[in-house]
Amino acid sequence: MTRKRRRLTLALLALSALAVATALVLNAFQDSIVFFRSPSDVVERKVPAASRFRLGGLVEEGSVRRLDGEATTGGRRSAAVAFRVTDLKHSVEVRFTGILPDLFREGQGVVAEGRLGGDGVFEATEVLAKHDETYMPPEVADALKRAGRWQEEGPKSQGGGK
Amino acid sequence: MIAEIGLYALVLALVVSLVQATLPLIGAARRIPEWVALAAWTAPAQLVFIAVAFGALTYAYVVSDFSLLNVAANSHSAKPMIYKVSGVWGNHEGSLVLWVLILALFGAAVAGFGSNLPVAFRARVLAVQAWIAVGFLAFILFTSNPFLRLDPPPADGRGLNPLLQDIGLALHPPFLYLGYVGFSITFSFAIAALIEGKVDAAWARWVRPWTLAAWSFLTLGIALGSWWAYYELGWGGWWYWDPVENSSFMPWLVGTALLHSAVVVEKRDALKTWTVLLAIITFAFSLLGTFLVRSGVLTSVHAFATDPARGIFILGLIVVYVGGALFLYAARAQALAGGGLFAPISREGALVLNNLLLTTAAATVLLGTLYPLFVDLFELGKISVGPPYFNATFVPLMIPMLVALGIGPMLAWKRGDLGGALARLTAAFAAAAAVALATLALAWGTGAVLAALAMALAAWLVVGALSELAERTRLFRAGAGESWRRLKGLPRSALGMTLAHLGVGILVAGMTGSLAWTAEDIRVMRPGERVAVADYDLELLGVREGVMGPNYRATRAGFAVSRAGAPVAVLEPEKRFYLVEERPTTEAAILTTWRGDLYAVIGDPDGKGGWVVRLYYKPMILWIWAGAALMALAGALSLSDRRLRVGAPTRARRRRGAEAPARA
Numbered sequence: 105m106t107r108k109r110r111r112l113t114l115a116l117l118a119l120s121a122l123a124v125a126t127a128l129v130l131n132a133f134q135d136s137i138v139f140f141r142s143p144s145d146v147v148e149r150k151v152p153a154a155s156r157f158r159l160g161g162l163v164e165e166g167s168v169r170r171l172d173g174e175a176t177t178g179g180r181r182s183a184a185v186a187f188r189v190t191d192l193k194h195s196v197e198v199r200f201t202g203i204l205p206d207l208f209r210e211g212q213g214v215v216a217e218g219r220l221g222g223d224g225v226f227e228a229t230e231v232l233a234k235h236d237e238t239y240m241p242p243e244v245a246d247a248l249k250r251a252g253r254w255q256e257e258g259p260k261s262q263g264g265g266k
Numbered sequence: 267m268i269a270e271i272g273l274y275a276l277v278l279a280l281v282v283s284l285v286q287a288t289l290p291l292i293g294a295a296r297r298i299p300e301w302v303a304l305a306a307w308t309a310p311a312q313l314v315f316i317a318v319a320f321g322a323l324t325y326a327y328v329v330s331d332f333s334l335l336n337v338a339a340n341s342h343s344a345k346p347m348i349y350k351v352s353g354v355w356g357n358h359e360g361s362l363v364l365w366v367l368i369l370a371l372f373g374a375a376v377a378g379f380g381s382n383l384p385v386a387f388r389a390r391v392l393a394v395q396a397w398i399a400v401g402f403l404a405f406i407l408f409t410s411n412p413f414l415r416l417d418p419p420p421a422d423g424r425g426l427n428p429l430l431q432d433i434g435l436a437l438h439p440p441f442l443y444l445g446y447v448g449f450s451i452t453f454s455f456a457i458a459a460l461i462e463g464k465v466d467a468a469w470a471r472w473v474r475p476w477t478l479a480a481w482s483f484l485t486l487g488i489a490l491g492s493w494w495a496y497y498e499l500g501w502g503g504w505w506y507w508d509p510v511e512n513s514s515f516m517p518w519l520v521g522t523a524l525l526h527s528a529v530v531v532e533k534r535d536a537l538k539t540w541t542v543l544l545a546i547i548t549f550a551f552s553l554l555g556t557f558l559v560r561s562g563v564l565t566s567v568h569a570f571a572t573d574p575a576r577g578i579f580i581l582g583l584i585v586v587y588v589g590g591a592l593f594l595y596a597a598r599a600q601a602l603a604g605g606g607l608f609a610p611i612s613r614e615g616a617l618v619l620n621n622l623l624l625t626t627a628a629a630t631v632l633l634g635t636l637y638p639l640f641v642d643l644f645e646l647g648k649i650s651v652g653p654p655y656f657n658a659t660f661v662p663l664m665i666p667m668l669v670a671l672g673i674g675p676m677l678a679w680k681r682g683d684l685g686g687a688l689a690r691l692t693a694a695f696a697a698a699a700a701v702a703l704a705t706l707a708l709a710w711g712t713g714a715v716l717a718a719l720a721m722a723l724a725a726w727l728v729v730g731a732l733s734e735l736a737e738r739t740r741l742f743r744a745g746a747g748e749s750w751r752r753l754k755g756l757p758r759s760a761l762g763m764t765l766a767h768l769g770v771g772i773l774v775a776g777m778t779g780s781l782a783w784t785a786e787d788i789r790v791m792r793p794g795e796r797v798a799v800a801d802y803d804l805e806l807l808g809v810r811e812g813v814m815g816p817n818y819r820a821t822r823a824g825f826a827v828s829r830a831g832a833p834v835a836v837l838e839p840e841k842r843f844y845l846v847e848e849r850p851t852t853e854a855a856i857l858t859t860w861r862g863d864l865y866a867v868i869g870d871p872d873g874k875g876g877w878v879v880r881l882y883y884k885p886m887i888l889w890i891w892a893g894a895a896l897m898a899l900a901g902a903l904s905l906s907d908r909r910l911r912v913g914a915p916t917r918a919r920r921r922r923g924a925e926a927p928a929r930a
Contacts, residue, residue, distance in 0.1 A: 113610050118622055125626045128659040129633060136654030137637075139647060158650060170790075170872050181790035183869070183878040202788050203500070203869035203880050206841075206850040246648060 138217060142247030147194040151220060159226055160215040160244045164188040164195050168210055171199070189214060189226070191251040200228040213244040269334055272322025273413040276363075279315035279370070280403040282308050286396035290389035302385055305392035309377035312399060313370040320354075320367045323412050327354050333419035336360060336412045342425040342846045344817045352436030353426045358560060358576075359412035361439060365556070366402050368440075368447040372476075373399070376451060383472060390458035391451075398450050401583045409576045425846035428818070434494030438487060442514055445484025446552040449521060451476040453549035453591070456542045460594045463601040465542060470532035473545070475905055477528055481521050482901030488514050489894035500852035500867045502882045504780070504890060507656040512635040513555035519628040520548045523621045530614050534606035534679060537618070539599045544621070546595060550588040551628070557584060558635070612682040616674030623667040630659040668723050668774065671767060672730030676737070690737055694730040701725035709783060717782035724778060727771030735764045762904030769896030776889025779862070785883040790876040800883035802864055803828045804837075809868065809877055818842040820853075823868040823877065827857060839868045863887045 140158045141151050151157060167188035184201045187210075198216050208214060208231065216228035286308035293301025323336070327350050332338040340357040341350055355361040373395045380388050406412070429435070455473050459465045491514065496504040505511060524544040530537045557580040608614040634651045641649050672694055676687035688695075702722035706714055736742065738760065739752040785800045793808045807824040814820075825837040837855035844851065857864040862885035869878030 110607060110610075114618065117610075117619070121622045121626045125630055125659070125663065128662055129630055132634075132655045132658035133637075136652070136658060138650045138652060140649060181872075181876060183788045183790050183880075203852075203867060203878055206500075206852055 140215075140247075142191045142250060143189055143194045143196045144191055144247075144251050146196050146220065146226070154219060156217070156219050158215055158217045159189055159196060159198065159228075160213070160247050161189040161191045161195075162244070162248070163208065163210050163212055163214050164190045165210045167195075186225075189216065191247045193251040196226050197224070198226045198228050200231050202231075204231055215244065268322050268325055269331070269413045269415070272319040272326075273411070275315045275318035275322070276403060276407060276413075279312050279319065279366075280400065280407065282312050282315060283396045283399040283403060286312065287393050287400050291393040294386040294389045294393075299385075302389040305389040305396075306377050308396070309370070309373040309392050312396070313367075313374040316363070316367045316370045320363050323360055323363055324351060324354050327351060330423065331419075332421075332423050333416055334412075335414040335416045338416055338420050338423045340423070340426050342423040342817070344422075344846060345426060345431065346816050348433070348436060349426060349431045352430075355439045356426050356430045356435070359406070359410045361443075362402065362406050362410055362560075363412055364440065365443055365447060366399060366406065368443050369395070369399055369402065369450055372448060372451050376454075376476075380472075387458055387462060390461055391454045394454035394457045395450060398454075398587065401587070405576075405579050405583065409579050422846075425817075425844070428842065428844040428847055428849050428851045429498060431844075432494060432498055434490055434498065438490040438494055440487075441483050441490055442487030445480050445482075445487050445521075446514070446517060446555060448476065448480025448483055449517060449545075449549045449552050452480065452524065452545040453587075456545035457591055457594065459542060459602075460591075460598045463598055465531065465538040465602045467532050467535055470528050470541070473541075474525075474528050474532060477521065477525050477545075478901050478905045481518070481525050482898045482905070484514070484518050484521060485894060485901065486898040488518060489891060489898070492894075493891055496887070497854055497856055498851075500854045500880075502784075502786075502854070502865050502867075502880075502884060504887070507634070507653045509635045509638075510559055512631050513551075513558045516628050516631055516635075517548055517551035517555060519624050519631070520544060520551055523624040523628075524548050526617045526620050526624075530617050534608065534614055536606040536608065536614060537621075538602045540621070542599070542602065543595060544625075546588070546591045547625075550584070550591075553580070553584045553587060557581060606680070608679070609681045611677065611684050613674065613677045613679045615682070616670055616677055619670050620667065620674065623663055623670075627660055627663045627667075630663065631656065634659065665723070668727060668770070671770065672726050675731075675734045675763065675767070691730055691733055693733050694726050697729040698722040698726040713782055717778055720778035720782070721775060724771050724775035727774060728768055731764050731767040731771060734767075735761075758907035759904040762900040762907070764900075765903060766897045766900035769893045769900060771893070772889050772896060773893030776886045776891075776893055779886030779889065780884045783885045787879075787881045789879065790872050791879050792876045797881065799864065799881045800862070800885075801829055802834070802883065804864075804866070804881060806877075806879070807836075809871075813840070815842065817846060818844045821868065823866075823879070825855070825866055827864060837864070837866045839866045841868055858888055860888055861885065 138156055138158055140160060143159065143161050145151055146159065164187065167186075169186055171182065171184040171186055182201060183203070184199060185204065186197060186199050188195045189198055190196075198218075199221075200216065200218075215232040216226065217230040217232070218226055218228035221227050286305055289301045290305035290308075292298070293304065325331075326334050326337050327341055328347070330337065330341060330343045330350070332341075336357060336359050340360075341353045345353065349356075353360075355364040373392060376383075376388065376391055376395070380391075383391070452473055455469070455476070459469055488511075491511070492504045495506070495511075496502065524541065527537050527541045527544055531541050557577065560576065560580060606614070634655045637651055638649050641647060672691060673684075673687050676682075676690055677684070699722065701724070702718040705718035705721045709717065735753075738756060739749040741749045744752070787797060787799050789797065791797065791806045793806050796803060796805045798804075805826045805828075807826055809821060809823045811821045812819060813822045820840040820842045822838050822840045825839075827834045827837055835857050837857060839855040840853040842851050842853055843849070852867055852869075855866045862883055865882040865884060867880040869880065871877050
């Protein structure tokens with residue numbers, strides 16, 4: 105095999121790898137990108153139905169409650185909780201089954217991932233915590249800013265991470 | 267006083283680096299032997315100065331000197347000693363001092379062990395290395411001084427993020443940095459080769475051990491980080507495709523490609539320009555990882571107080587180093603015309619395929635990691651790219667790669683015989699088919715087909731690697747004594763390859779098992795209640811509150827675990843509240859066996875005498891760590907191959923006959 109033909113084979117191989125990768129990426133971008141939405145977006149119906157998205161804002165004060173009820177199915181007590189996420193303009197009810205993150209607090213920033221149910225309740229499959237007490241997820245800060253409820257506050261956190 | 271000595275030592279290190287970055291380079295170009303020889307002294311001097319600085323900072327942490335801002339912000343007098351020490355690199359400034367310490371360590375190692383390198387070439391390598399040191403020392407001194415004083419000093423420190431007060435995280439950064447920064451050496455070798463316009467088999471012989479060392483450390487560092495996330499975060503996952511994980515994974519992918527292409531340069535004198543490019547890209551990814559993690563553009567446990575000046579400084583360093591390197595590459599690459607020809611079906615061809623797939627995979631990971639940043643930058647909305655993206659792009663690219671991984675080592679150099687290679691893999695085919703059928707029969711359900719295919723792939727890799735070893739030692743064909751002799755005569759780098767590929771197979775099995783057959787239960791339990799998870803029975807014995815640790819207060823649950831009626835263990839998950847930092851953390855309790863892990867987490871009380879608990883059974887998790895450890899070990903084994911320590915290629919020395927043992 106001549107040098108030229110070897111080059112050609114390599115180039116074709118590289119191009120086909122690239123083509124396959126591009127196809128995979130485009131396909132993945134189509135249905136696996138998760139948009140970030142604020143409670144106002146949800147209330148103002150800017151969110152496409154049945155899409156998976158991230159809802160961010162503050163956990164509304166006094167809104168966290170357990171949905172346990174006595175022994176639901178087969179002697180099993182459910183670990184479902186509900187709370188409301190707010191951008192201080194609108195708020196959305198969120199339902200979640202599981203252990204809330206260690207730093208989940210009322211009045212603090214939170215990001216939940218899931219879908220909007222038919223009853224307007226956000227069914228979260230994941231609730232994300234911040235890693236730092238004084239830290240506000242930028243998406244949440246952004247949502248509050250857009251709702252016109254953001255004020256710069258407190259000293260910046262220092263250190264506190266790896 | 268000691269802190270001032272540390273700061274002064276850093277300044278001296280910067281001065282020494284500036285000398286090392288310039289004079290030896292000029293000396294090598296103008297043939298001034300004294301200037302060239304300088305590098306052999308400045309590199310160890312740099313190490314000494316940075317070690318003094320690192321020692322001074324460590325001392326400040328050990329004695330809890332809160333007059334230092336860095337110590338006050340990240341330590342506390344009540345912290346256990348080991349976490350006082352690991353706290354040195356548990357923050358931005360200190361971790362950068364560790365970064366340059368390791369950089370200097372590698373530079374000094376080249377100066378010390380590189381006596382078989384041509385003097386001018388070594389001087390050039392060390393000069394390039396010093397350029398990197400200059401940039402990062404300046405970064406520390408101008409934006410991230412760890413020795414800033416605080417007046418008046420506070421009575422006590424603010425403590426360290428409790429998530430980081432953990433043995434996994436005490437070890438993860440040093441190993442990760444040994445990997446990241448280790449690739450700076452291959453970068454320096456590549457740049458020095460571009461300056462000289464010469465890449466040959468001897469060059470590959472020098473580059474290989476450094477690549478191997480860096481790669482092994484990076485493998486270990488990533489595995490430690492994954493292990494930590496698994497047991498410390500309490501979510502039971504070991505990989506989240508989090509941008510921070512990706513930024514350590516991308517240099518690993520490209521570094522793995524580099525490791526393989528360097529073999530082709532060494533054995534066949536081909537793929538030279540490509541290998542040099544890979545060396546540059548690998549270190550570029552290391553720098554990008556440092557930028558992503560350190561600049562605060564990503565939000566994670568790694569992100570610190572976001573200071574735009576720092577991000578811009580690192581970005582500037584990336585532009586200078588990578589841009590400069592690529593410019594040099596564009597100007598000089600033609601001079602490195604490749605040698606050995608090979609057919610597409612050959613060992614070289616298989617390694618090219620490996621390189622193509624690894625770099626393409628790295629590119630898809632890069633795209634998924636940076637895309638949200640770009641979207642945000644151009645104000646197109648806020649998005650996140652999570653596991654579904656990576657599962658849909660990375661995984662399909664890895665499947666052909668793993669299939670080819672079994673075949674590649676069976677192919678001959680130059681021109682391989684695919685039919686013959688496949689014929690020698692009959693056992694691997696049979697094993698894969700048997701495992702697939704067994705998986706389908708034993709675990710029929712949703713996703714069983716995918717799981718069966720993945721398990722078949724794992725069996726293919728494991729049996730394929732063993733077949734390759736059997737082939738080399740002529741097991742079953744020659745006598746046992748002869749096979750043993752051949753095994754002993756095998757170069758360690760060949761054994762390393764087999765072991766590493768075996769590790770990949772075990773890793774794939776572990777990942778598949780843990781993903782496909784996880785059993786999970788989340789519920790509210792009261793003391794005395796029982797629950798079954800997989801084939802374990804758990805009884806909540808009780809929950810004790812106010813259990814005191816050295817610097818935390820814990821709520822501790824007790825689960826009596828039994829299997830088939832026989833007691834197995836007591837699991838005690840905790841929810842801790844760290845008193846200084848005023849932060850809660852979750853401490854999972856894990857029962858680890860080769861079959862799988864039983865994983866228990868205790869959550870909040872429901873106010874009616876019950877507690878939220880989360881219980882997992884995760885099959886084969888241990889296989890993941892074992893596979894990764896085997897890969898790192900294989901790297902170390904290859905590294906001990908004496909052929910890698912001689913300068914130019916020499917014929918492998920054979921030891922035959924005389925010392926063959928009688929037993930077998």
